[in-house]
Amino acid sequence: MAELNEKAVELEGRLAELEDFFDVEGLRRSSEKLSGEMSRPGFWDDQEEAREISGEFSRVQNRLKLLEDLRARLDDTGEILELSEGDAELLGEVGEELGRIERVLEEQEVARLFSGEYDEGPAILTINSGAGGVDSQDWAEMLARMYRRWAERRGYSLETIEYTEGEEAGIKSATYSISGEFAFGLLSAERGVHRLVRISPFDAGGRRHTSFASVAVAPVVGDAVEVEVDEKDLKVDTYRASGAGGQHVNKTDSAVRITHLPTGIVVQCQNERSQHQNREVAMRVLRARLFELEREKRQREIAAQSGEKADIEWGSQIRSYVLHPYKMVKDHRNGEGTADVDRVLDGDLDALIYAYLKSRTAV
Missing domain, CATH: 3.30.70.1660 (Alpha-Beta Plaits)
Known part of the structure; x- marks a missing residue:
């Protein structure tokens, strides 16, 4: 159980770094702004611009949802660990979930390797x-x-x-x-x-x-x-x-x-x-x-x-x-x-x- 607690703390730190890197609050503001632009009359009159905005909105939403989902899952595992009381089956499930969370974190941490203007695109x-x-x-x-x-x-x-x-x-x-x-x-x-x-x-x-x-x-x-x-x-x-x-x-x-x-x-x-x-x-x-x-x-x-x-x-x-x-x-x-x-x-x-x-x- 001590090992799982250590792993949870480690993942918590890595997630916090990602949240800072991607600026979660900034993502929320961008989501609101882009949503407002997509709601204005005549948005689709310029289809090329509309596609760019809707594509950016989709990317922002997907990133925000992923980070919020990781946060919720990590919080849930922390609560389960506190209530597990040494239950071997429950601890096994927590270990598997932490492994899944870590794999997703590793994929997202790759984003920190990029700084080029076009790296995110096709x-x-x-x-x-x-x-x-x-x-x-x-x-x-x-x-x-x-x-x-x-x-x-x-x-x-x-x-x-x-x-x-x-x-x-x-x-x-x-x-x-x-x-x-x-x-x-x-x-x-x-x-x-x-x-x-x-x-x-x-x-x-x-x-x-x-x-x-x-x-x-x-x-x-x-x-x-x-x-x-x-x-x-x-x-x-x-x-x-x-x-x-x-x-x-x-x-x-x-x-x-x-x-x-x-x-x-x-x-x-x-x-x-x-x-x-x-x-x-x-x-x-x-x-x-x-x-x-x-x-x-x-x-x-x-x-x-x-x-x-x-x-x-x-x-x-x-x-x-x-x-x-x-x-x-x-x-x-x-x-x-x-x-x-x-x-x-x-x-x-x-x-x-x-x-x-x-x-x-x-x-």
Whole structure:
């Protein structure tokens, strides 16, 4: 019982720090203000502004409810501990509840790792196969599945913007828009080159192969953010879409590929119904990628973080996934790793992401 009391006191302190960090009273004031704005006549006349306000209201409400719920649960466990009188069954239930509260607290404490303007918002994630031929394309497809499963585990929404299959197997590239609390902040830990070592399923000789794929992450930026894009710097190609993408796939040359010549950034979209819509979405992705590239230059971190200018080959990887001759995932930036490769590839990335973010903050 003494151990449970100590744990309850520890969690009480951690919750109090979170309440200060998120400013609970400030959240309540914001909730009231936003609610008032949403109640005024003509609120939905400007739909874009209305969506932004209603989205902010939803985020504030969710954060407030979560913190208030944690406070109520922690108070309840404290009262039960006082009344338990050594009841083993009751103490067991309290221990389980404290464990659940701690897990939620740990998730919320991650928010303290973020300070960027766009960390709380959605992200655009792009995967490109690199050196390694068909093995690399297969690896890129494995990464695409890993991030889809990660988003699913966290309850994030994921929209496919582009998914280009390889000729033999795997994918050449994939682009997703991922929305959820701190989506960009968390996924920023994944930027760079990912390396896979395994016995190739495409090698008749059963030899070990090393494959590479790059991951680029950019924040979703609104139209109010100025990103200069000169039309003469763009090379626009249209092609027939392939893979999942709706009823128009493989029927018209509606897919759009835009190459930004000065930077070499290539963006694609094939999932909309028309070439015009695909071009609009591709331009939004390009603006986001250019914005992120410029932001990283200003922060003087582009060489270490963006992955955009790094060759997708030996020596530039941020993380290795080894399936043979042993099993290990290792992050080369901080030395963190795990032998449970299958679990990581099934989307259980949070421990690796948190460890990197914490190490980055500590520097």
